[in-house]
Amino acid sequence: xxIDTTVSVPQVESTRTFRHxxxxxxxxxxxxxxxxxxxxxxxxxxxxYQVAPHPDEGAGKTNVSNTMLxxxxxxxxxxxxxxxxxxxxxxxxxxxxxxxxIGVVLFAVLIGAPLGAIAGYKGGWxxxxxxxxxDLFLAFPSLLLAMAIASALGRGxxxxxxxxxxxxxxxxxxxxxxxxxxxxxxxFVEAAQxxxxxxxxxxxxxILPNTISPVLVQATVDLGTVILAMGGLAFLGLGTQPPxxxxxxxxxxxxxxxxxxxxxxxxxxxxxxxxxLAFNLLGDTLRDIxxxxxxx
Amino acid sequence: MSALVEIRSLKKHFRVPGGWFEKVRYVYAVDGVxxxxxxGETFGLVGxxxxxxxxxxxxxxxxxxxxxxxxxxxxxxxxxxxxxxxxPMRREMQIVFQNPLSSLSPRLKVEQxxxxxxxxxxxxxxxxxxxxxxxxxxxxGLGQHHLDRFPHEMSGGQCQRVxxxxxxxxxxxxxxxxxxxxxxxxxxxxxxxxxxxELKRAHGLTYLFISHxxxxxxxxxxxxxxxxxxxxxxxxxxxxxxxxxLHPYTKALFGAIPxxxxxxxxxxxxxxxxxxxxxxxxTGCRFHTRCPIAQAKCREAEPELRxxxxxxxxxxxxxD
Numbered sequence: 001x002x003i004d005t006t007v008s009v010p011q012v013e014s015t016r017t018f019r020h021x022x023x024x025x026x027x028x029x030x031x032x033x034x035x036x037x038x039x040x041x042x043x044x045x046x047x048x049y050q051v052a053p054h055p056d057e058g059a060g061k062t063n064v065s066n067t068m069l070x071x072x073x074x075x076x077x078x079x080x081x082x083x084x085x086x087x088x089x090x091x092x093x094x095x096x097x098x099x100x101x102i103g104v105v106l107f108a109v110l111i112g113a114p115l116g117a118i119a120g121y122k123g124g125w126x127x128x129x130x131x132x133x134x135d136l137f138l139a140f141p142s143l144l145l146a147m148a149i150a151s152a153l154g155r156g157x158x159x160x161x162x163x164x165x166x167x168x169x170x171x172x173x174x175x176x177x178x179x180x181x182x183x184x185x186x187x188f189v190e191a192a193q194x195x196x197x198x199x200x201x202x203x204x205x206x207i208l209p210n211t212i213s214p215v216l217v218q219a220t221v222d223l224g225t226v227i228l229a230m231g232g233l234a235f236l237g238l239g240t241q242p243p244x245x246x247x248x249x250x251x252x253x254x255x256x257x258x259x260x261x262x263x264x265x266x267x268x269x270x271x272x273x274x275x276x277l278a279f280n281l282l283g284d285t286l287r288d289i290x291x292x293x294x295x296x
Numbered sequence: 297m298s299a300l301v302e303i304r305s306l307k308k309h310f311r312v313p314g315g316w317f318e319k320v321r322y323v324y325a326v327d328g329v330x331x332x333x334x335x336g337e338t339f340g341l342v343g344x345x346x347x348x349x350x351x352x353x354x355x356x357x358x359x360x361x362x363x364x365x366x367x368x369x370x371x372x373x374x375x376x377x378x379x380x381x382x383x384p385m386r387r388e389m390q391i392v393f394q395n396p397l398s399s400l401s402p403r404l405k406v407e408q409x410x411x412x413x414x415x416x417x418x419x420x421x422x423x424x425x426x427x428x429x430x431x432x433x434x435x436x437g438l439g440q441h442h443l444d445r446f447p448h449e450m451s452g453g454q455c456q457r458v459x460x461x462x463x464x465x466x467x468x469x470x471x472x473x474x475x476x477x478x479x480x481x482x483x484x485x486x487x488x489x490x491x492x493x494e495l496k497r498a499h500g501l502t503y504l505f506i507s508h509x510x511x512x513x514x515x516x517x518x519x520x521x522x523x524x525x526x527x528x529x530x531x532x533x534x535x536x537x538x539x540x541x542l543h544p545y546t547k548a549l550f551g552a553i554p555x556x557x558x559x560x561x562x563x564x565x566x567x568x569x570x571x572x573x574x575x576x577x578x579t580g581c582r583f584h585t586r587c588p589i590a591q592a593k594c595r596e597a598e599p600e601l602r603x604x605x606x607x608x609x610x611x612x613x614x615x616d
Binding site for chain 1: 398
């Protein structure tokens with residue numbers, strides 16, 4: 001047989017490798033800046049107690065001799081009502097502000113994505129049941145639903161996190177279901193069926209791995225939204241409980257003094273703003289990389 | 297030669313999605329096909345796009361549920377088997393699709409793709425799988441160095457070879473080839489055809505070769521069937537049908553093949569209009585709306601597929 005087995009194909013540059021993603025990010029100053037900001041904040045969150053100038057005050061120890069000091073070299077962000085160094089508060093507050101939303105989004109994806117893939121792949125009554133349940137959740141604004149669940153569960157960071165997972169997973173079910181329905185029409189799924197591969201294996205091996213790109217994009221944008229929602233819940237007294245530091249709680253406490261002691265609410269507010277903006281910008285960039293058709 | 301596949305008045309009507317208050321309508325994709333495919337033969341199925349040939353291929357493998365009719369495979373009626381009963385049958389019949397890149401899972405490596413049938417059917421112990429995958433890749437003209445490739449790192453021809461290797465992995469008796477060459481470059485098409493013929497000889501395979509590329513079909517097939525709007529209009533040995541097509545549709549279809557001889561003269565029938573919609577089928581003979589020799593009778597009575605010479609079947613009132 002005249003088939004040349006030695007033919008080598010030049011290595012085609014894949015458009016979806018990690019390297020390629022990094023390269024595209026590096027080319028765009030805005031997404032590069034947002035990536036740097038996110039990395040910086042994650043590092044600060046991880047090493048909060050090493051970085052903070054007054055870690056004990058950051059964690060909640062009061063210092064009544066220093067109440068409400070304006071920003072100075074000793075206290076760049078000033079001090080709050082109980083004399084705690086605001087810089088340390090913001091730095092240590094980065095931990096719940098970043099780590100909890102990451103956990104929330106992760107669990108929402110872990111619950112939502114497989115359900116969406118099952119609904120999209122199986123169709124019929126399975127699809128109806130799963131999607132009607134998600135419709136039930138999606139009928140409420142997610143923040144309102146999270147507030148309702150959080151207040152039903154009681155105060156606390158862990159309960160706020162659970163409330164957010166419960167109100168966020170249906171979005172991922174929606175998303176993966178849509179992607180799955182389009183993947184189902186592709187030949188490789190039919191080929192797996194022709195081979196006799198079990199439905200669950202098809203979902204786990206052929207469908208879910210191919211939904212990663214859109215889910216990743218959505219998750220990045222959602223991280224910003226969840227950080228904001230966490231702040232909102234804390235602001236309402238439903239999330240982190242004092243004396244633990246939390247950006248939302250700090251904004252809530254500081255708003256009474258906003259005219260005279262502006263720094264108490266302003267700096268945590270800026271922290272929320274910068275992180276949320278960074279995640280949104282990065283999410284937009286990832287969307288452009290993974291799904292060029294959705295260019296606005 | 298005995299029949300490996302026997303198809304009896306097979307029909308597939310897809311329901312057209314519509315509102316609650318709309319009249320229920322159907323696409324008559326496959327509308328009553330009778331066909332035997334002999335063990336070891338290559339049966340070519342040709343027709344314009346939308347004539348139901350792809351649906352027919354999927355019906356034979358039970359990838360699509362038939363509306364009515366019977367599919368007998370290796371003397372076993374598989375029409376009503378459920379999914380778990382069908383699973384062992386998957387070892388006997390496989391399919392290769394038209395678009396090579398999209399028929400391979402984008403996030404799996406070649407090794408995982410070709411090994412999937414082996415692990416699914418527990419054909420080999422785990423430690424022997426890699427060896428068998430390499431053997432399969434070598435059979436289709438690829439090699440060990442392709443094991444770690446992803447589909448997007450390979451050419452269309454190489455992807456199609458991987459798809460063929462996957463189909464071969466279970467040692468099937470029948471392979472449905474659904475336009476396996478139409479997405480490939482012409483030079484690669486020839487290699488693919490040679491490979492398929494070689495594999496057929498080596499493994500005693502039976503092919504159902506679906507294509508609209510008449511030259512390729514003529515080259516590879518022992519017998520061919522011509523489909524028009526869900527029905528066979530002509531059936532016979534490949535050479536005979538190509539040399540002397542009997543049905544007016546077949547004549548027109550083959551008239552559309554460019555001849556290699558510059559001055560060759562032939563009767564050129566140009567078909568008027570488009571293929572009618574498979575939702576609103578013409579009455580009587582489905583071809584009468586475009587047929588150059590249609591008469592009043594054709595509008596009323598649908599011609600049966602009948603034998604007019606030894607081994608040659610035609611569905612037309614005016615052929616004898």
